Amino acid sequence: MNPVFGSVHAQLSALIGAENLVTEGDSLDTLSKDYYWYSPLLRPQLDPKRADLVARPGSVEELRAVISACFAAGVAVTPRGGGTGNYGQCVPIHGGVVIDVSRLDRIHSVEGGVVRAEPGVRLGTIETVARASGWELRCYPSTWMKATLGGFFGGGAGGIGGVRWGGIASIDTVQSITLMTLEAEPRILRTTGAEARVALRTFGTTGVMVEIEMRLAPKLDYDQLAFCTPNWSALLDWTDAATRRGTWRKRVASQFEWPIPSYFKPLKKHVRENEHMSFLLVDRVQTDEVVQSAAEAGLTCVYRRPLLDPPKPPFLSDFTFNHTTLWAMKTEPAITYLQAGFTQDFRRQMAAWQAKFPGEILIHLEWGAIDPLRVDGPDASPDAIGVGGIPLVFYQSEARFRELIAAGVELGISIGNTHSYHLPEVSVENTAARHALKREVDPRGLCNPGKMKSYPINPFAATK
Numbered sequence: 001m002n003p004v005f006g007s008v009h010a011q012l013s014a015l016i017g018a019e020n021l022v023t024e025g026d027s028l029d030t031l032s033k034d035y036y037w038y039s040p041l042l043r044p045q046l047d048p049k050r051a052d053l054v055a056r057p058g059s060v061e062e063l064r065a066v067i068s069a070c071f072a073a074g075v076a077v078t079p080r081g082g083g084t085g086n087y088g089q090c091v092p093i094h095g096g097v098v099i100d101v102s103r104l105d106r107i108h109s110v111e112g113g114v115v116r117a118e119p120g121v122r123l124g125t126i127e128t129v130a131r132a133s134g135w136e137l138r139c140y141p142s143t144w145m146k147a148t149l150g151g152f153f154g155g156g157a158g159g160i161g162g163v164r165w166g167g168i169a170s171i172d173t174v175q176s177i178t179l180m181t182l183e184a185e186p187r188i189l190r191t192t193g194a195e196a197r198v199a200l201r202t203f204g205t206t207g208v209m210v211e212i213e214m215r216l217a218p219k220l221d222y223d224q225l226a227f228c229t230p231n232w233s234a235l236l237d238w239t240d241a242a243t244r245r246g247t248w249r250k251r252v253a254s255q256f257e258w259p260i261p262s263y264f265k266p267l268k269k270h271v272r273e274n275e276h277m278s279f280l281l282v283d284r285v286q287t288d289e290v291v292q293s294a295a296e297a298g299l300t301c302v303y304r305r306p307l308l309d310p311p312k313p314p315f316l317s318d319f320t321f322n323h324t325t326l327w328a329m330k331t332e333p334a335i336t337y338l339q340a341g342f343t344q345d346f347r348r349q350m351a352a353w354q355a356k357f358p359g360e361i362l363i364h365l366e367w368g369a370i371d372p373l374r375v376d377g378p379d380a381s382p383d384a385i386g387v388g389g390i391p392l393v394f395y396q397s398e399a400r401f402r403e404l405i406a407a408g409v410e411l412g413i414s415i416g417n418t419h420s421y422h423l424p425e426v427s428v429e430n431t432a433a434r435h436a437l438k439r440e441v442d443p444r445g446l447c448n449p450g451k452m453k454s455y456p457i458n459p460f461a462a463t464k
């Protein structure tokens with residue numbers, strides 16, 4: 001071990017116990033990684049990256065002591081939750097100390113439709129606890145059984161529930177984010193409203209979240225439904241119309257082009273050869289009506305099971321969002337993915353994109369609320385729902401991949417930058433606000449250095 005880390009190790013060992021430190025072996029490798037390996041572009045960049053040590057504080061006071069020691073030693077600090085991010089968000093580019101927050105997993109309260117909790121609690125646990133008092137998560141990633149609240153706020157976007165509530169940054173879902181600063185004597189800084197949204201999705205570059213307040217939704221009981229047909233357009237028309245119908249309360253609406261359903265091995269007996277598939281999670285009281293409408297449109301309902309309460313598998317959501325990509329890569333290792341947002345002209349965009357790259361793109365769609373205040377009830381606006389998705393791409397070369405992305409953009413499809421570990425910049429104002437927050441909470445630039453590319457202070461830049 002580098003001598004600097006020998007002394008940091010001795011100090012941290014005295015503060016939180018050697019049993020809560022990891023310095024070598026497979027555990028160090030695992031705790032230095034996430035799911036960046038989905039990306040053929042990120043693999044060569046991030047494969048060599050390792051933490052020098054991993055610390056697992058068990059309380060906010062232990063976290064404070066760890067941060068203080070790291071600050072004094074001038075080492076890089078990277079927060080980590082469940083390590084399920086897709087773009088190397090928690091991979092320590094410059095080594096240093098990874099702070100695994102998974103032992104900070106207390107739920108303080110679920111009151112008035114708001115959960116207040118530590119960052120290391122898993123989202124699946126929050127759902128179970130919330131449901132016991134009549135609430136549910138507004139949105140959660142398909143990795144909810146492993147992903148943490150802090151990791152979702154630090155690196156996630158949305159997911160299940162998004163068709164009703166939008167993503168994590170949507171409306172007032174984030175109530176507050178409380179950060180610990182990286183200073184000699186770390187301070188606690190509580191942010192709310194617009195300020196909290198600045199701290200959201202900053203890839204662990206703006207201090208360590210120690211407490212989060214997130215708004216919940218009144219709970220519903222859901223059925224998990226899957227429909228099949230060889231007719232792609234009929235399936236798309238029906239799924240799209242069902243999703244935009246405000247009187248049907250939904251938690252997921254997804255659609256998969258054949259052969260994607262064939263990659264879902266655990267669903268084998270429900271999948272039909274050469275048939276496309278769509279999933280809906282709907283309020284159980286509406287299931288019969290939904291199934292009948294699908295039958296009238298010529299679709300076959302191949303799967304109908306309740307989402308159990310408390311949540312227990314099977315979960316159709318295990319095949320949605322970036323789980324779809326995971327199942328595909330198990331069968332076709334050459335597959336990778338793009339994150340795409342279509343306009344309301346999505347039918348033409350998809351057809352034109354695929355026509356330009358025959359056999360290279362498989363369509364996977366996820367519907368989501370653009371305006372959650374207008375998606376519900378008899379007066380819902382159809383335009384309040386948008387069509388996005390995670391199309392699969394048979395990767396050939398970086399040049400071909402970039403050509404395919406450029407063609408999508410030319411067709412008006414917005415493509416997320418999921419093949420870079422740098423924090424995407426959304427606007428000049430937002431970047432300025434993030435820089436200001438980082439200056440306040442991380443004066444030495446120690447916090448997940450290298451991820452906020454435009455930030456001028458990176459003391460480790462030369463050690464890339």
Ligand SMILES: Cc1cc2nc3c(=O)[nH]c(=O)nc-3n(C[C@H](O)[C@H](O)[C@H](O)COP(=O)(O)OP(=O)(O)OC[C@H]3O[C@@H](n4cnc5c(N)ncnc54)[C@H](O)[C@@H]3O)c2cc1C
Nearest residue numbers: 081082083084085148151154155156157158159203204209
């Ligand atoms: C199969 C699969 C499916 C997925 N589906 C979805 C999906 O549906 N929706 C979606 O949004 N994402 C999805 N993801 C990505 C990922 O699972 C989620 O974003 C998840 O919320 C990340 O949580 P985590 O605890 O694993 O975070 P991590 O990967 O551990 O961390 C994510 C980021 O947050 C930072 N961070 C973690 N804890 C803290 C803290 N306490 N303070 C400050 N920063 C912190 C880290 O530094 C890192 O930058 C998927 C990934 C996979 C592999």
